[in-house]
Amino acid sequence: MLEKLRIMMTIPELRRKIFLTLGLLAIYRIGFHIPLPMVSNTPMDSAGGGAGDFLEKVSLFAASDLRQLTIFGLGIMPYISASIILQLLGTTVPALAELKKEGQAGQKKINEYTRYLTVFICLVQSWIYLSVMLTASGPGGGNINPNFLNSTGTGLYLPWQLVAVAVMTCGSVFLMWLGEQIDEHGIGNGISLLIMAGILAQMPKALYELVRNMETQLTGLSRGQVGIETLILLFVLFIGVVVGVVFITLGQRKIPTQSAKFTRGRKVYGGTRQHLPLRINQAGVMPIIFASSLLMIPSVFFGLMAGLFETGGFVFKSLNLISLTMSDQASYLFNLLYVALIFFFCYFWTAITFNPKEISDNLRDSGTFIPGYRPGKRTTDYLEKVMVRITYVGAAFLSIVAIVPTIVYGSLGVPYSIAGFYGGTGLLIAVSVAFDLVQKIDSHLVMRNYRGLLEGAGGGTSPVV
Template sequence: MISVFVNAWQVPDLQKRILFLLGMFVVFVFGAHVPVPGTNAAHLVEFFNRTHSAGGATLFALLDIFSGGALKQFSIFALGVMPYINASIIFNLLVVIIPQLEELQKEGEAGKRILQQYVRYATVFLAAFQAIGFLTLFRQYGLILAAGSGWEYGFSILLIVITMTAGTFLLMWMGELITEHGIGNGVSLIIFAGIISRMPMTLTQDVVGASAQGTGEAVKTLVLFCLLAFAMIWCITFMHLAERRIPIHYARRQVGRRFYESHTHYLPLKVNMAGVIPIIFAISVLIFPSTIGTFFDPASENKFISGFALWTQNFPNTWFYYFAYAALTMIFTYFYTAVTFNPKDIADNLKKNGGYIQGVRPGPRTEAYISRILERTTFLGALYLASVAVIPSLLFVKVFTNMTTLNLIGGTSILIMVGVALDTVRELDARLTMLKYESALG
């Protein structure tokens, strides 16, 4: 992995891309500490520290991890990229349901640009909706300092909503710029940067909290975290790189006056073809009920309203949350794999290029054969993602209750970090290989 970055650094174009990516990370970290006007920063930090020390994966702790601490600071990036991800999920589903959108997607780059514009509009709406929800909730705790009354107060609230919405839109734009001018998937890398920047502080809080019970307990906490994190990194790396190879044979053929001898290649089907996207999608969907709950007062005299508000705030601690998390992860794994990999296209391309699978007739039979293998590998990948997402979190909730770093989101954070890092290195390596071929061809 290090050698890939060393080699890439020697190529001017890739060096510019890496520097651009690092520059975007700096902007993200800086923006995560620029507070939204009209908030009580001191009370916000105290509120989040109290939430953290209470244990459990509350809505606030969960969102704070993915925003890189921006929610705790109630900064311009407090909402993160979750509204954009939710908008993307909605339109991915609508493309399957609405024929007009499906036709638009098939129109090539022009159609995709129009769809992307729709996603941007939906992102603005969802970000504003979520910002209003958090304002409603934080105002109940006295964390909003909007001044004045009447129209002055309304203007202050509107300014906060616009600022938070603009922050999310800026992150979305940064993600698109990273994808275009940097390395890797921009949105995934922004989430990656948020987790990386927040993890050391959260781990330090765990160690400091354990040190109150003695130095031995603090050392035990740190060693346990390192051992379990290393084990998960090894497992995630192994499964991320695992693939099922289907041998593809090419018969001897003539193109013009040139003859090409028969040879054998293979079609690699990754076990975890969807990567970390299903996990990110699942978390985005699970956050939505808690966002709805922010509009309700936990101290309301109405028992239904107060009960619903408290349940949504503590929703990530419930058994239903873990079940829904696993189920949604598996569903999105199948959905994303179906969207990104089409066995029919693969079978048609093989037939056009004279490729075939030993013992399988080209055409529909080949498509059915690839689909059957894809179903098996996708099931293993979905089961693996669901296990990594849920089991470590349950382990820390039931056994290591003094450690909230992994208790917050289980193995999800490590899965995203490792998965995004491996995908980025793989893209960097692919760009290096392509540049070598281009230089060889002159």
């Protein structure tokens, strides 16, 4: 491995791309710690309750820490939201569907619309986010810099609120620009690398918390005590979960295809056998993102509604009970709803991104067919049936990965900041981005007749089911 790293550094173009990517990621991490001048530097945990859990969950895939008001406070989430919205509209709006068929020119236009929508979402989200966090600071403006308090000393001047909104909007747009620069001049997918950097940046803090609470003796796997055997079990479990994530991420169902033979002169062309790869986890990490975000909304909503009624009353107790139940990630109801939503969004997202009729038409137009199935409707029905079956496997896997942190947290009693690395959104994103990065580096190495970083990397040796 050291020899391969040395080879990477000897290729001028690859070395330049790697250092540029590291430099841009360093800029992102520096800006991550620059607070808005209007607020204090202390983390805003006063949002508390379900809102605090919601902000912590969303922060995983926003490449930011939403509990702090910084210049990158919104992270890359507005751009991701804009991309998802346009992707969903692309299946229902004919104009966008036509743009997707125009190839590179159409994609360029869609990217332009994505940028405009990102700016609009930034303006709306930053204003709402700032209002919520300033309200959480209390009547005395505990989280507001005293130099920016209004004349009554109870809030932030409106002009300074507009400045804060503009700064946070510019911060998110700047992160979007950083991601595009990594795509164009660096190595790997820029937006994904920003998210991965935000996830991995939490690892040192979690490891420090684990080591600080560890006891150098056997504890019998007692809940809440991290002993030697608990540490070994956590290490083995982490390796096992990562291996499972890698297997299912690269897993494919390869459907055999055959091209039709045709004669031109004295030569016969075609007749070759190939494979149509269908990913097991076609939906990626999106079902977990949607499911976890959706489950946090009832907790926040009913918690806010309970605050409108008299404390101790029947309505207050009922709403507060629903809020607490929906925020308890160790409860059976929460995990049951979590798994059900993951299955729903797996099929929903696969139905949007995978079009068996379009694939069938492309196979027919190219003179390729699936042995045993006539081109057209029978091929479409077969592809749809296969995708339904393998999506069930992918959804089951995502459900297991999603609830592993809850199991680790509930059975061993380790802090949730540590248990979160054993599954869920963060681990899936980190593994997917790492493989994409390895494949991009391998493409540079293979062009110069070097072997890849991993055996079979980029060579299509994915597990087959």
